Amino acid sequence: MSEERIGVYVCHCGSNIASVVDVEDVAVWAKDNLADQGVVVARDYKFMCSSLGQELIQDDIKEQGLDRVVVAACSPHLHERTFRNACDRAGLNPFLCEMVSVREQVSWVHTDKELATQKAKAMIAGGVERVVYHEPLEPLRVPINEATLVVGAGIAGIQAALEIADSGFPVYLVEREPSIGGHMAQFDKTFPTLDCSACILTPKMVDAGQHPNITLLSWSEVERVDGYVGNFTVTIRKKARYVNEDVCTGCGICIEKCPVNVLDTNFEAGLGYRKAVYRPFPQAVPKYPVIDTENCTYFKRGKCKACQIFCPTQPNSIDFEQQDQLLQVPVGNIILATGYDLFDARRIPQYGYGRLANVYTSLEFERLCNAAGPTNGDVVLRDGVTKPEAVGIIHCVGSRDRNYNNYCSVICCMQSLKFAHLVKERTGAEVYNFYIDMRTAYKDYDEFYQKVLEEGTHFVRGRVAEVTDAARQPGEDGKIIVQVEDTFIGKQRRIPVDMVILSSALEPRADSDEVAHKFGIACSANGWFIEKHPKLDPVATMTEGIYIAGCAQGPKDIPSTVAQGAAAAARVLGRIQQKELALEPIRASVIAERCSGCRICNNMCPFNAILFHEDRMVTEINPALCQGCGTCVAACPSGAITGTQFSNEQVLAQIEGLLMFGVNGNLANELVPA
Amino acid sequence: MADKQFEPLIIGFTCNWCSYRAADLAGMSRVKYPPNVRLMRLMCSGRLDPEFVLKALRGGADGVLITGCHPGECHYLEQNYKALRRFLLLRRTLKQFGVEPQRVRLIWASAAEGARLAQEINKMVEEIRALGPLTWRDVISANGDRPLEALPAEEVTA
Numbered sequence: 001m002s003e004e005r006i007g008v009y010v011c012h013c014g015s016n017i018a019s020v021v022d023v024e025d026v027a028v029w030a031k032d033n034l035a036d037q038g039v040v041v042a043r044d045y046k047f048m049c050s051s052l053g054q055e056l057i058q059d060d061i062k063e064q065g066l067d068r069v070v071v072a073a074c075s076p077h078l079h080e081r082t083f084r085n086a087c088d089r090a091g092l093n094p095f096l097c098e099m100v101s102v103r104e105q106v107s108w109v110h111t112d113k114e115l116a117t118q119k120a121k122a123m124i125a126g127g128v129e130r131v132v133y134h135e136p137l138e139p140l141r142v143p144i145n146e147a148t149l150v151v152g153a154g155i156a157g158i159q160a161a162l163e164i165a166d167s168g169f170p171v172y173l174v175e176r177e178p179s180i181g182g183h184m185a186q187f188d189k190t191f192p193t194l195d196c197s198a199c200i201l202t203p204k205m206v207d208a209g210q211h212p213n214i215t216l217l218s219w220s221e222v223e224r225v226d227g228y229v230g231n232f233t234v235t236i237r238k239k240a241r242y243v244n245e246d247v248c249t250g251c252g253i254c255i256e257k258c259p260v261n262v263l264d265t266n267f268e269a270g271l272g273y274r275k276a277v278y279r280p281f282p283q284a285v286p287k288y289p290v291i292d293t294e295n296c297t298y299f300k301r302g303k304c305k306a307c308q309i310f311c312p313t314q315p316n317s318i319d320f321e322q323q324d325q326l327l328q329v330p331v332g333n334i335i336l337a338t339g340y341d342l343f344d345a346r347r348i349p350q351y352g353y354g355r356l357a358n359v360y361t362s363l364e365f366e367r368l369c370n371a372a373g374p375t376n377g378d379v380v381l382r383d384g385v386t387k388p389e390a391v392g393i394i395h396c397v398g399s400r401d402r403n404y405n406n407y408c409s410v411i412c413c414m415q416s417l418k419f420a421h422l423v424k425e426r427t428g429a430e431v432y433n434f435y436i437d438m439r440t441a442y443k444d445y446d447e448f449y450q451k452v453l454e455e456g457t458h459f460v461r462g463r464v465a466e467v468t469d470a471a472r473q474p475g476e477d478g479k480i481i482v483q484v485e486d487t488f489i490g491k492q493r494r495i496p497v498d499m500v501i502l503s504s505a506l507e508p509r510a511d512s513d514e515v516a517h518k519f520g521i522a523c524s525a526n527g528w529f530i531e532k533h534p535k536l537d538p539v540a541t542m543t544e545g546i547y548i549a550g551c552a553q554g555p556k557d558i559p560s561t562v563a564q565g566a567a568a569a570a571r572v573l574g575r576i577q578q579k580e581l582a583l584e585p586i587r588a589s590v591i592a593e594r595c596s597g598c599r600i601c602n603n604m605c606p607f608n609a610i611l612f613h614e615d616r617m618v619t620e621i622n623p624a625l626c627q628g629c630g631t632c633v634a635a636c637p638s639g640a641i642t643g644t645q646f647s648n649e650q651v652l653a654q655i656e657g658l659l660m661f662g663v664n665g666n667l668a669n670e671l672v673p674a
Numbered sequence: 675m676a677d678k679q680f681e682p683l684i685i686g687f688t689c690n691w692c693s694y695r696a697a698d699l700a701g702m703s704r705v706k707y708p709p710n711v712r713l714m715r716l717m718c719s720g721r722l723d724p725e726f727v728l729k730a731l732r733g734g735a736d737g738v739l740i741t742g743c744h745p746g747e748c749h750y751l752e753q754n755y756k757a758l759r760r761f762l763l764l765r766r767t768l769k770q771f772g773v774e775p776q777r778v779r780l781i782w783a784s785a786a787e788g789a790r791l792a793q794e795i796n797k798m799v800e801e802i803r804a805l806g807p808l809t810w811r812d813v814i815s816a817n818g819d820r821p822l823e824a825l826p827a828e829e830v831t832a
């Protein structure tokens with residue numbers, strides 16, 4: 001007879017559990033059959049997690065002197081905290097409570113009521129046997145470092161960084177390109193208001209660049225992440241710029257004097273040129289240029305140095321000897337806002353991109369109509385002079401297409417409507433939008449669609465089959481022909497145009513898997529970072545202390561991106577304000593007298609928490625580094641290592657309980673092999 | 675019990691971060707699997723002491739399912755590799771005791787693979803039902819009191 005006084009609480013969860021498991025029977029059974037294990041009360045209740053349900057437990061703890069509690073309800077990942085808190089309120093150490101998941105693991109996955117009820121009983125027996133070995137524990141309190149790392153300085157990262165910095169906490173903002181700004185810096189106008197992208201973005205870039213609480217690390221990448229929530233150590237590679245940021249004034253004379261022109265496939269999307277020493281665009285933040293060693297004459301042939309010769313600063317800002325620097329920064333929380341890649345339209349060869357000169361990607365077109373772009377905003381064909389008379393805009397290129405991406409890229413419809421408007425405004429050309437469905441669901445979006453309709457843009461519903469320059473009919477010579485089935489009239493159409501714009505899909509960054517792995521979070525099958533809960537926790541991840549924002553989490557428009565950046569910042573600020581973090585006290589420790597000094601456990605730990613004392617020939621575990629996986633506990637041949645909450649006694653007792661019954665209800669000892 | 679169909683009893687170990695959440699997800703998506711398996715939680719597959727498996731088999735289980743995060747996705751970086759090594763060794767030892775290797779399985783299941791976990795459970799229950807109850811002593815004596823031959827070069831089933 002155990003001296004423990006255990007209470008067992010079986011939840012109906014409305015009908016979620018009760019419709020499959022005979023909960024009353026289970027409770028009665030537990031009281032009658034688990035008395036030897038120490039069960040003195042067993043109850044069932046409609047909603048154990050409701051305040052009345054919790055009070056039931058609290059009252060029993062106080063009135064019946066319970067010292068252990070087992071709750072058979074949903075998954076502990078949902079309500080473990082709820083019931084632990086209830087115990088705490090009644091003066092019982094919260095770690096003396098154990099949950100048994102009879103909803104997720106029984107009623108929701110089984111149909112046979114009798115067998116499900118048997119299984120629920122066995123699982124409760126497991127929980128009861130286990131809880132006997134629970135010990136009162138205190139959560140581990142660790143201080144939270146106030147600094148935050150924000151990875152990616154597009155609009156999501158900038159927004160998040162500013163929110164946190166404005167609240168008075170330090171931020172490291174890391175960006176791998178020479179300037180912050182992200183894709184938004186490349187755009188011309190933003191839908192549906194048509195305000196100029198640069199006009200609304202650059203003030204924020206400047207704020208981020210000058211903020212006393214923001215350490216801006218552009219042309220830098222995160223190399224590794226150590227530690228855990230509250231106390232990460234991040235190693236950042238600050239790539240050599242070959243420009244000394246301490247003395248450079250950003251005057252731009254080096255750029256002017258550099259004799260090398262390089263096709264800019266990045267910022268200008270291949271439509272314009274930059275120098276070998278460059279900043280991506282004039283309003284770049286920070287203002288310091290970068291030398292592109294692949295194209296710089298000095299790096300290639302050892303001669304030139306024009307930039308250095310003409311640099312007016314004292315001492316000279318150009319430093320050809322500069323090396324990459326590795327910085328280590330301690331931070332408490334991390335926000336990943338690494339953005340998206342644009343679908344490579346070459347992957348759909350029948351749309352002719354890369355083969356037909358006047359087929360453009362959406363990003364190319366953004367640069368083309370940008371007043372600061374290569375044509376100063378003139379919408380002209382690749383020859384640089386001819387204005388198009390007819391333009392086709394194809395939606396959903398690489399999205400909603402089983403061959404490429406199943407998902408909708410969210411922004412393409414609105415972006416295509418914006419393009420239609422801009423083409424009309426700048427050239428007066430006939431515009432044809434080829435779409436599958438029109439998706440304009442957001443504030444003022446459908447109004448914008450109505451406006452574009454009124455402007456006289458033609459809308460053709462159907463997925464484009466081919467974009468070709470092979471003329472077949474009169475009037476097609478010298479044109480690009482868009483071949484499409486117009487599904488409204490059920491006919492094939494060939495529409496000759498001068499320019500085609502492909503609204504390409506947003507895709508996860510090519511290295512999203514690698515980045516996810518580095519930060520210990522997960523990617524969905526498509527490659528987007530997975531949030532903790534798709535509805536109720538959209539910016540947290542399964543890994544404590546790591547948050548996500550912007551398109552890295554999935555395609556979205558600018559308003560949603562900004563909202564997510566701010567939301568992630570709010571979550572981080574909430575964390576920082578707590579000052580301390582309560583961690584599960586699941587840790588391993590060595591019983592020194594039992595340790596034989598065999599050192600088998602010594603290389604089991606990836607966190608370097610295990611140290612060996614040569615002098616005493618015993619091993620010790622540093623609780624500050626231990627993460628509680630238990631691998632060393634399992635490895636120790638002398639049983640000298642024990643792990644709180646998952647001790648051998650607890651696990652073995654639970655196994656025994658689980659085996660109390662066979663599947664059909666026969667007693668386990670009938671099953672023991674002869 | 676003779677007239678009842680043999681219902682194997684399987685104890686399953688899950689890690690807190692991936693496979694337990696896969697079981698949660700199977701529940702949330704109402705995927706069905708047979709009630710022959712009873713799961714319990716460890717923090718990581720690396721916590722799996724081979725003794726736990728022996729305890730389960732000795733105590734009446736006909737099979738043991740070990741699950742963890744996919745390689746490279748362990749919450750504790752690489753502990754599932756250690757679980758894999760132990761598992762291979764354990765299965766070899768068990769075979770010498772007369773425990774058929776199908777009775778102890780290791781599978782990786784991510785938090786997104788509820789349906790897959792259920793599928794694997796289905797398969798395992800079927801396989802063990804076909805094997806019959808665990809009677810290691812009979813297996814050994816049927817083999818002239820010699821252990822079963824060593825396993826061929828290991829293939830990982832996960």
Ligand code: FES
Binds near residue numbers: 689692742748754
């Ligand atoms: S945490 Fe899942 S296997 Fe290690």
